[in-house]
Amino acid sequence: MPFEFPIVDAPLLAHRGASLYAPENTLPAVERAARMGAKWIETDVQLTADNELVIIHDLELDRTTDGSGFVAQHTLDQIRQLDAGSWFGDGFRHCRIPTLEEFIRCVTEHGLNLQLELKELSGREYQLADRACEALAALWPFDERKLFVSGFSARCMRRVAENLPHVPRAIALICVPDDPDAYAEEVGVQIIHVQDKFVDDHALQLIRASDTEFGVATINDAERASYLLRSGVESVLTDDPLLFDTERLSGADRARA
Numbered sequence: 001m002p003f004e005f006p007i008v009d010a011p012l013l014a015h016r017g018a019s020l021y022a023p024e025n026t027l028p029a030v031e032r033a034a035r036m037g038a039k040w041i042e043t044d045v046q047l048t049a050d051n052e053l054v055i056i057h058d059l060e061l062d063r064t065t066d067g068s069g070f071v072a073q074h075t076l077d078q079i080r081q082l083d084a085g086s087w088f089g090d091g092f093r094h095c096r097i098p099t100l101e102e103f104i105r106c107v108t109e110h111g112l113n114l115q116l117e118l119k120e121l122s123g124r125e126y127q128l129a130d131r132a133c134e135a136l137a138a139l140w141p142f143d144e145r146k147l148f149v150s151g152f153s154a155r156c157m158r159r160v161a162e163n164l165p166h167v168p169r170a171i172a173l174i175c176v177p178d179d180p181d182a183y184a185e186e187v188g189v190q191i192i193h194v195q196d197k198f199v200d201d202h203a204l205q206l207i208r209a210s211d212t213e214f215g216v217a218t219i220n221d222a223e224r225a226s227y228l229l230r231s232g233v234e235s236v237l238t239d240d241p242l243l244f245d246t247e248r249l250s251g252a253d254r255a256r257a
Contacts, residue, residue, distance in 0.1 A: 003190055006213055007148055007168045008235040010039040011225070012244065013115055015218050015237040016057060017041055023088040024064065024239075025055045026095050027106045034110035036241035040146075041107055042115040045100050047128050052076035053100035053135055056084075059119065063087070065097065072121055100132070104139045111145075117172065118151035118160075125155040133163035142166075154187045161188045170215070176203040180210040193217055193237070199228065208232035219243075 017029025018036055025043050033041060044057040049072060061067035065082040067074070076099070085095025098106070100116075107114050116136070120128045132149070140147055149160045150170035157169045170191035175198045177183040184192060191213040194203070199216055207214045208231070217237035219225045225236045225243055 003168050005190075006234045007146070007191060008040060008115075008213065008215065009146070010113075011229050011235055012038065012241065013040040013042045013215065013235055013237045014038040014241045015042050015239050017043070018241050019239040020220070021240075023085045023092050023095055025057055025097075026084055026092070027098055027102065028085075028092060028095060030103070030106045030110060030112070033241045034112055038112065038241040040113045040115060040235075042117065042150075042237055043103060044117045044119045045128075045132055046071045046119045047121075047124065047131060048076045048079060049073055050075045051127065051131060053131055054079055055098045055100060055103045057119065059121065072124070100135050101139060104135075108141055108145055113146040114140075114148075115170070116147070116149050118149065118153065118156045120151065120153045120156050125153050126159050129156045129159035130163065133160060136164060136167070148191065150191070150193060157187055157189055172217075174198055176206045176214075178206070180206060180212045180214075184212045191215060196224070196228075196236075199233075204228075204231045204233075 014033040016024035018032035019029055022029040022032045030041055043055050045053050046056055048054055060070055065084045067082040079097050083094055084097045085092030118128050148168040148170055150172055152172045157171055160169055169189040170193055171187050171189045172193045174195050176194050180192055193215045196216050196219050213234045215235045216228055216233050219236045219238050220240050222243050
């Protein structure tokens with residue numbers, strides 16, 4: 001199915017929301033990113049023990065909540081009781097982990113586009129992809145806002161393609177493949193995301209020679225982000241939606257931002 005390129009029509013995606021300014025993957029992080037002028041939000045979705053969809057990055061609860069153990073071994077009711085904000089700052093005490101439905105409502109109310117990353121457990125890829133696609137089909141305003149689904153699992157991406165063939169997909173990798181276009185075709189995606197620490201001059205040569213759209217994560221340095229965008233990368237993921245604040249940029253880079 002043909003897609004309009006570039007799929008990500010802005011240089012920055014707010015990584016887990018404005019995660020330098022509010023607890024990652026929470027509604028305050030979305031609201032803060034929107035106020036800062038973000039156009040795209042990246043977030044992560046997982047399945048609970050009772051097959052509900054919640055927004056959290058880590059497979060375990062320990063780092064970003066006052067809970068402990070695997071997300072997939074807790075029910076939605078148990079997860080909703082957790083504090084997901086105090087670790088970041090006292091002003092976010094009692095912030096909750098949102099459901100996917102709550103997150104989508106917040107994103108769309110603020111006029112944002114969404115990258116939804118599937119955080120699968122090996123062996124449950126189809127369950128996560130099916131539930132996420134079912135929710136997106138019911139909740140996402142396809143005629144009004146842009147969306148793509150991403151993940152590290154090729155199995156998940158193929159399942160998304162079966163369920164929602166009209167929705168673009170991205171595979172998350174560590175390194176740029178030797179043949180990005182062949183890799184994208186094999187997995188059935190339109191975008192490849194890679195880690196910045198592995199993007200050297202050779203990797204940028206491969207990116208420039210490719211017809212596949214590329215994003216790089218996670219970059220909080222404006223000079224580095226600007227360099228990558230000048231060098232063939234279509235977008236970067238950042239914790240700071242103000243990364244391209246015009247007061248920080250030279251005249252040449254300000255035009256691009």
